[in-house]
Amino acid sequence: MSDVSAPLLALFSDFGVGGPYVGQVMAAWAAAAPAIPKIELFSGAPAFDVEAGAHLLFAYSRTLPEGSVVEAVVDPGVGGPRAAVVVRADGLWFCGPDNGLFGVVVGRAQSCAAWRVEWRPEVLSQTFHGRDLFAPVAAHIAREGAPPQPCAATDPQRLIGDVSDPAARVILVDGFGNLVTGIPSFMVEHRCKIGIAGSRVGFAPRFGECPPGTPFWYENANGLIEIAVNRGSAAKHFDACAGTSVRVIT
């Protein structure tokens, strides 16, 4: 099979799948960068949870084609004084709010650069920078290969904020009720157990090796430790949600 690749515009947010926000960003992109392929990478990041977003953003952007531009928005302080930033990390571009959302991307990057974006659109709403500011910035980068002017280089390490890495907690409950944690799987040996809600969960390489109804942990396809119940919901089993603490038991 031949290997081809095209850079994408990808949207990562806590906008929610039911909300009207994703469509408006897509419309802004379609107007500003008609020739660039566009995807809704993920819209279900836990609302207002910058730390969870930071880990999910790293996990879900790893397989994007080189040169892709990710607009990332988990922005509880929208309209406040936080800056707009652009990050280039290991061949991918990111843009969004300077609130720690790029903390894991920056902290794990082999090579990294960052800019504070001073450019502003003619019309900027108070509450939807995802459409009015970050969307045209992302489209500009996708078209031109650089952030729009004026912008100023800044120290990427400054963007890490107070995001914890690893994050010993649930950062996402997926549609099957699986519990995604903020612990990279390369950090944990298979003999370890994961503690959650007073229980200890052992490792299994895949769903089919556990009897239905049994909880286990595994390395998910995005490099994170995930707790699941074969043909069931781990969220219901443990009454867990984004924020529930977990710990590695060595």
Added chain:
Amino acid sequence: MSDVSAPLLALFSDFGVGGPYVGQVMAAWAAAAPAIPKIELFSGAPAFDVEAGAHLLFAYSRTLPEGSVVEAVVDPGVGGPRAAVVVRADGLWFCGPDNGLFGVVVGRAQSCAAWRVEWRPEVLSQTFHGRDLFAPVAAHIAREGAPPQPCAATDPQRLIGDVSDPAARVILVDGFGNLVTGIPSFMVEHRCKIGIAGSRVGFAPRFGECPPGTPFWYENANGLIEIAVNRGSAAKHFDACAGTSVRVIT
């Protein structure tokens, strides 16, 4: 930054994000107008609520590129005797059912024309005109810049139906629990309060200026008055849903 723009095919509906209907419209469009960019503008309009849909349709289509075609479907009487119509309003095209859904678009337009579409596809299901009738009509307009023949010009004012503008009620609860109302923000001064569920809510320009947990109203990014709770859910705070009455207190 350069300004470019391409007309879009945009879908607005009450199909719901979980349902199988959006994908089938997209498939019909992809077959009929492969070269036109397509977006799911919004699929979460309150089911069967034509008035809410009419206000949301106006609000969410305002930022589309000129020449874009919006297929709009909130159609509780599908399969009944209501006509299929096409509207051209201030540089945008709309097509869908003649049930009042285009009432706000027509009522606010500077320039407006409308057609009753008599064209019918070879195969027309009783219950999915969004895929079988409106989708090929929208694709035709996107390709040809005119509604398909046969069609007949009609008075756009006739399409307004009994949709109220403004609509003094909640027309959408978004994914954050914010309450979107059918009251345009240009109609209300910032010193006014908004009454809801026995409470009076004051204005704040943005989320960051209210303490977490405090309700306020603001001008949302689509030109509508919206009631929110900073880092909380106004829907839970007021036990409100689409349909809850609001009023402007001068």
Added chain:
Amino acid sequence: MSDVSAPLLALFSDFGVGGPYVGQVMAAWAAAAPAIPKIELFSGAPAFDVEAGAHLLFAYSRTLPEGSVVEAVVDPGVGGPRAAVVVRADGLWFCGPDNGLFGVVVGRAQSCAAWRVEWRPEVLSQTFHGRDLFAPVAAHIAREGAPPQPCAATDPQRLIGDVSDPAARVILVDGFGNLVTGIPSFMVEHRCKIGIAGSRVGFAPRFGECPPGTPFWYENANGLIEIAVNRGSAAKHFDACAGTSVRVIT
């Protein structure tokens, strides 16, 4: 209106609309087949329910343009020993797990061929074959018009598994609360009633011919018998979900 048509890459799955999986398949497709139009055909198939998926897959793929490629994933045994297969049925391509998911497509096809795919990507996660295996296989077929090598022709009838056709049960609850059954509408005369939850429901051709609140059955736009309540939720009315039994009363 002119008739044009372009083959699509279409994703059918039980990934759920809120999950992070659809975006990652779209990213993989965008990288591997940038020139092919892509749609999220349906992501809301009942989780782990292969039989429901098999019927919905047939129903929702019937209107795709000839030559389209459907990646279909309802795969409770991911990572287990089940094979990866490609099916060509009546001008459409399908790829996914060999677990019965293609049973209805194969069983109803006029002409059919199938391959067991031995090709594997360099990196294959244990739990996300939808992104790592089936996505590049689908992209390859869309680009090349044939499954990737190595692969081996296999008897398509072998893929039917133990999927029942028709399936006398609810296979999907849509966003309006309508109950989609696994019974093709061509099999049932309009004078018949459908039994569900101790009630008998009569036929009506369309929603507008029943008083609000009244249950009825009709031929849905995808060729299946569906139970609905005009301007209400049949799921609530009958306390029904995917799996609830129905029967045809002649």
